Amino acid sequence: MKRSLAVAVLIVVSLPLWLEDYYQHIMILVCLFGYLGICWNILGGLAGQLSLGASLFFGAGAYTYSILHYREALPFGMSVGLAVLLVLILAIAIGIPTFRFGLSGVQFSMATIAFAEMARILVLHEPFLGAAEGFSLPFQSVYPSKLEYCYIIIALLVSAAVAFWWLEGRNAGLALKLVREHEATAEATGINARASKLAALCMSAAGIAIGGIFYAEYFLYLHPDSEFGFDVSVRIAAASIFGGRVSVLGPVIGSAILTPLAEGSRALVGVGGRGVHQIIHGLALIVACVFFPSGIVDGIRRVISEGLRRYHGRDA
Amino acid sequence: MLAQALLSGLIMGGIYALVSIGLTLIFGVLKIVNFAHGDFVMLGMFLAYSCFRQWGLHPFNSALIAFPVFFVVGFLIERGLIEKTHRREQDIQIILTLGIAAVIQGLCTFLFTPAFRTVTVTGLAEVVSIGSLVISKAKLFGFLAAVLFTCLFVAILKFTSLGRAVRASADNPVGALLVGIDLPFVRSTAFALGIATVGMAGALVMPFLNVSPEVGALFTLRAFVIVVLGGMGSIQGTLAASLCIGLLESMGAALLSDSLKQLPIFFVFVVALYLRGSGDIDPEIKSYQPSALDLRR
């Protein structure tokens, strides 16, 4: 088991080395959305608050970093730090009233959509941030090839996965799960449910902001509709939910299935087949909801164990 | 200037009412979180557009076609997909309807390209002037039709046995089952009715609004804002909220700037959500609420 895991890791890590340019690009996207999915999962899976406004933190991170680093010429580390700090402040400013007034379930989802939309409208309006023209970073990328970006995002993905796994096993992770399952029981066990949810929101937002910074550095162009858009939020959430929200692997597997589907269909069908990737994406979500409501990872696990049970049953 | 903004706001509000009344039934009463709602409006608009281009059919006539077509589509979607999620937490339903929205949007992009489309109907193009105020004939007729159909809709809910069954099932599913209401059928029918109304609304707004596959999400968000603002399930509330949102949007466009006109709506939305939240942590409330009674054996 351990050996096969090591082999799998080795294959994944060496994959970028012998992939072509386009497939490296796909791999970067898979890892990026896997990474974002894991970050989203801290709030959406562990704490059970279905956020559909992840684009707010994604866009805020990307924009703040790009403007500080490229327009104001602040050093890299400082720009990243300040961008994450700003996103944390945003998360706290949104989280405190939202949890204070007890918004949960659909209401929470709708509030997060509203905040992300407000940000999108404001950025679209503000000339300082490029408004509808978007914000272009210098055309010269920091790294010459996609290989470096590939390894950076793999490193981010792995560290996020390890952090998530570590958090999940600790009491803080258990407490978040209990808050998700029944807030009153959690409070009756002495857990500050609001503070726990706020902490989860902050961790999730900071992670997503770093993903946004990576996105800015990789694509070198930001636009309010793509950075703050509802589609980004849905895409991030979809990777996690499709893969499964109760495990670390879920978002990664979800992204590994959904991203190539979406990108591949876009490339295969070409410009004439616009919208096909959306149809495939949508169908994947529908299939997941109807047949694997607790995620594809759980679904596969269940199918395998059922198969094994039958197999052994026949033996006996 | 301000009076003009007020008038066009009210007119748009009336039209939003027709769009949102279906969601009041689906989300407010049946508790189905339908994030594909606006995409059905968009689909209705494209239906009217194609009918107009193919056969020169007047959009108002297409509205009459849209109603039965969307009724069947809605019924099948509820039966085939949404019903499967009733026993799960609401999150699953949100994702499912987002998936449906993506499919509809992708389908329309595939068939019609992402460009904006318009329909210009002769006879509806000119404007009607009331004193110094002007209003396009298309909008006026759209508004009147919206008011008419909204009244019809309310009458169905209030006075027919189907309406009573819907309200009973929403209020107490177990009780409804016990008195012999065919709950799955009522639920599907009510969902279909809601979808039929929005499909029709889409056809009605075609003479004066542009359509592209992207507009669906805007309608969805606006409709949710209105339903939440109107108190989730109250028809009078929805009507009042629609007018408020219409006014807010036109005033926002007049006072702020056109690019910021949506901002006040979302602001009011968040405030409304906060006011609805109690802040109490009630032990009786399950954190995952099956959206409706589980009917699977």
Added chain:
Amino acid sequence: MVAMLKVRNISKSFGGVSVIRDLSLTVLPGEILGIIGPNGAGKSTLFKLIGGFLRVDCGQMNLLGLSLVRMAPYAICRAGIALTFQHQPPIRYFKVRDLLSLACMLGRSRKIADAGVIEELARALNIESVLDSDLAAIGHPQVKRVHLARAFLTKPKILFVDEIFAGQDAEDSRIICSWLLEARRSGLTIVLADHQIGYLAASCDKMAFLVAGSIDLTGPTEEVLNDSAVRQAYLL
């Protein structure tokens, strides 16, 4: 003797329905107080008010001089009031042992060897066979006992137990009874709300009769059970 918990003139209404009316109650340290009363009298509402899950409209609540009004439920729990709920919704993806160790961590029993404490308590409450099961996969009576253990492990000063005997079989009810008495001997104050008069009589020192949102009668168990109104309500 100085009171453990003092509730003075609290009221609570939902819309136009007033559920708790001008209720006062004193709980002394080390006693087991049983709260009885017909359905809808407000027993569970009273518990939720004391636990901070609902806010009182007016009145005072003090735990050893500390005012509980407007405190959040988790803070009340940390201050020393633990509750079990009458209707405990299912908790999925959660092992019984995880819940109990979480309660240990957040209570003040950090230094105690948790595993030992949990095992011992589980044996005492007859839930040791389900310790490693999922909370959602075990029966309702067992869930109630698990939550009793959960509340106890937060190391409360007062333990509020809402209808623990409902649904328990005779054997388990006796086990709970003797466990409650044992816990009281080690210094815990306990408040029980229940309809199972027999088991209450066996465990309570004092009883309070709650009718229509206020305490009608309070006194030693014998005295309350001999009251004509109580006898009529419970067909004694």
